Amino acid sequence: MEKKDESIDQIKTRVVGIDIRVDRTTFAVVDIRGEIVAQDYFLTSDYTDINEYVAALCERVVALVEENGGYETIRSVGVSAPSASAVTGCIENAANLPWKGVIPLGAMLRDQLGLAVAVANDAHITALSEKSYGxxxxxxxxxxxxxxxxxxxxxxxxxxxxxxxxxxxxxxxxxxxxxxxxxxxxxxxxxxxxxxxxxxxxxxxxxxxxxxxxxxxxxxxxxxxxxxxxxxxxxxxxxxxxxxxxxxxxxxxxxxxxxxxxxxxxxxxxxxxxxxxxxxxxxxxxxxxxxxxxxxxxxxxxxxxxxLKEGERDVLGASALAWDVKEYSLFK
Amino acid sequence: MEKKDESIDQIKTRVVGIDIRVDRTTFAVVDIRGEIVAQDYFLTSDYTDINEYVAALCERVVALVEENGGYETIRSVGVSAPSASAVTGCIENAANLPWKGVIPLGAMLRDQLGLAVAVANDAHITALSEKSYGxxxxxxxxxxxxxxxxxxxxxxxxxxxxxxxxxxxxxxxxxxxxxxxxxxxxxxxxxxxxxxxxxxxxxxxxxxxxxxxxxxxxxxxxxxxxxxxxxxxxxxxxxxxxxxxxxxxxxxxxxxxxxxxxxxxxxxxxxxxxxxxxxxxxxxxxxxxxxxxxxxxxxxxxxxxxxLKEGERDVLGASALAWDVKEYSLFK
Missing domain, CATH: 3.30.420.40 (ATPase, nucleotide binding domain)
Incomplete structure (x- = not known):
């Protein structure tokens, strides 16, 4: 087997897509062609505290990633959430989610996962998924x-x-x-x-x-x-x-x-x-x-x-968003 | 007075804007800052034949240009017309203009004026004028x-x-x-x-x-x-x-x-x-x-x-469109 040529940079060929809905949170490791390598979910409504929710989400994402190729293969993370702003990365006064007010979700995930994170609202992500894979x-x-x-x-x-x-x-x-x-x-x-x-x-x-x-x-x-x-x-x-x-x-x-x-x-x-x-x-x-x-x-x-399958569409769209992230510190 | 340095290319700092309406056709020489150098008009409805209309329009544009700095100062031409397509440069089945069917206006003006021409419909031009100067x-x-x-x-x-x-x-x-x-x-x-x-x-x-x-x-x-x-x-x-x-x-x-x-x-x-x-x-x-x-x-x-003044807005918008034209042969 040939050795890697170290004069050439290596690219990371996977991202994580996260789809946060009122009932459940779905997350997946997705490759460069939009194939879902692995996917899992848990009930959003199990967590009324946003800090506990983000901690649990990160723990599960890390576990899924480690079981499927490892952290070093992941380039970035894309997130779909209701009432989310792509500019600030915040969920802003979502009517139906358990967490009230302005939640700096993008910054929280970035800091805990140590990966660049992009965030967008669910309608934007659905459209992006249809454009990317549908x-x-x-x-x-x-x-x-x-x-x-x-x-x-x-x-x-x-x-x-x-x-x-x-x-x-x-x-x-x-x-x-x-x-x-x-x-x-x-x-x-x-x-x-x-x-x-x-x-x-x-x-x-x-x-x-x-x-x-x-x-x-x-x-x-x-x-x-x-x-x-x-x-x-x-x-x-x-x-x-x-x-x-x-x-x-x-x-x-x-x-x-x-x-x-x-x-x-x-x-x-x-x-x-x-x-x-x-x-x-x-x-x-x-x-x-x-x-x-x-x-x-x-x-x-x-x-x-x-x-697209209803259960896959928005994690795919979130993963498509992740590929666009260039900067680690996108959000304050 | 210093001589021009011939190792540096000279840019042309004026364009022509043409606003075709059902009642009148207004045309102007406009400079790089959106100042109208000279403006004139004639009645659109005087010409029921499109070939005669275009010939008259070109004659008048050339006259205005020659009286105001000359042909060599003009970079390109922008046109506003009802039911016009920016892609084909054609007026397509305009309900109220005297010329029926599909009129290849952009190509006709380009060929007769010998200048690059851009065309857009009146609503697009009005918005472009507001963005450029309003x-x-x-x-x-x-x-x-x-x-x-x-x-x-x-x-x-x-x-x-x-x-x-x-x-x-x-x-x-x-x-x-x-x-x-x-x-x-x-x-x-x-x-x-x-x-x-x-x-x-x-x-x-x-x-x-x-x-x-x-x-x-x-x-x-x-x-x-x-x-x-x-x-x-x-x-x-x-x-x-x-x-x-x-x-x-x-x-x-x-x-x-x-x-x-x-x-x-x-x-x-x-x-x-x-x-x-x-x-x-x-x-x-x-x-x-x-x-x-x-x-x-x-x-x-x-x-x-x-x-913006009603009588100037759309020639200004048409002139703003002209700056974007890079190719002489935009239309077939």
Missing amino acids: SAHGMKDFVVISISHGGLGSCFFSNGQPHLGFNGFAGELGHTCVELNGRQCGCGNKGCLEAYCSEKGLIKTAEELIAASKEPTLLSEQQELSIKTIADCCYKGDKVAIEVFRKTGEILGLGMANYASVLNPEAIILTGDMTQAGKWLLKPMRASFEEHVFHNIKNKTRILVSI | SAHGMKDFVVISISHGGLGSCFFSNGQPHLGFNGFAGELGHTCVELNGRQCGCGNKGCLEAYCSEKGLIKTAEELIAASKEPTLLSEQQELSIKTIADCCYKGDKVAIEVFRKTGEILGLGMANYASVLNPEAIILTGDMTQAGKWLLKPMRASFEEHVFHNIKNKTRILVSI
Whole structure:
């Protein structure tokens, strides 16, 4: 076997991606081609104290790294977290995480791991993952919309770069108004897209249509209303359930059309639990989108569903962010 | 006087900016600091044949240049035109210009002037002018909205670059839906922002409110309804006229809030005739904007009115575009 040529510098060919969500924290060692070498997780909600949380996270990351090639193979760390700022590396007043106020997560991880760390908010990371390893590969102008239980998040890329906005708060498509004086939204405003197009919004629409329905509906027999149980009723031919998704898709298509008219993206990529509803949501969404979008881009926007696995997408996106880190002391 | 050192290359310190509008074509020689050395115009509508138009334009540009420093001082040419593509240099199916179809304007001007030419659509040029010489100077993420007789156009910059979109059609804020099944818009859709927030939309609102009013109103006595005549009635205390702008401002603020929630710009800069209405429009617009924008950017977006002169802004923007041209043969 040949010896290493010591006149040539060696590069480190792995990074760590960390995906912090309200329910669980997933972390992985990822190689230069986006292959996940090893992955693990623990429950975020087990730690109400941020210092204990970071200590536990670092301990587990170190263990995973040591079992899989060792510390010296790791170049840097990328982190996805709700309400995180890429500039400061802080989680800032996250509504649903157990830790309140401004958490200097990037600096804490850097100091305890001894590695360069990059941080970004979850919507940005999802879009970066789609660009790096998913449906947006090779695209410069695209939108990713994530619809799940809690809400509707989005991020877009402009000229190949993420558009984060002046304060880092861009992408609040969920809080654009689609119905003046419409349904009350958790943000305090009325008629927000998220108030209709999230699992919570879907359930609310189901409850309204069940109450208004003169026909019997399978929805009334469900122990729990959810994307899954309502979609199951659609497959059984339940008209009210079908109408729930039709109405939701129609509103989603309108919100997406408004977004596309100002952005003219190459594609809109949908992710999150809501995409599980399949055609019941997507067909009325598409019809409404093409009806409302400005005529010069009608039938020009690709609408795609993410091809990445839900459990891997954001650790992959976080790992993609890690490759960009050049400076150890990015955060104060 | 010292001789020129011939071992040093000489740079050309002037460009030509051309602003093509439906009514008139303005062109100017502009120096490296954005000072207009000389400016002239002619009526666009005098030429229904594109070849005659381009010949006349070139003749007049050459005359202006020769009277003001000579051809050898000019580096390049920048052009602003409706429905123009920066990539192809073509005007593509402009709704209101006299020339139909796809016009290879950039290539025609380059070939006849013998200078490198850059072309961009009017909304992009207006935003570039604000960034180069106006209210957006020093900003990376900002929006410019132009409201005039015909419509409502917009362009935004992301990370310091214009966001043009995948097909170059971004910025159609005027055709985002602000009222489901609302007023018919010229684009074929209903409830578009432009159907309310343009001079045409304003007049339509005035006509509706005059018809519905039980009180006498000065608006009924106007020979012609326009931004100016309606604003004049506001200054005379006419309640219906004030309501016309209040309603228009309220809808404009909603459309701007939706835009800001997804873009999080540092500033929104308003240009065009509609800004002449002053407080009658801007006060209700601002209140509605802050009411509807997502809470984390409430009171964080600067809303400005252009400080550039209407007759100079777009030739200046076109000249700013000219500085970026490096290649003579940009267009086929």
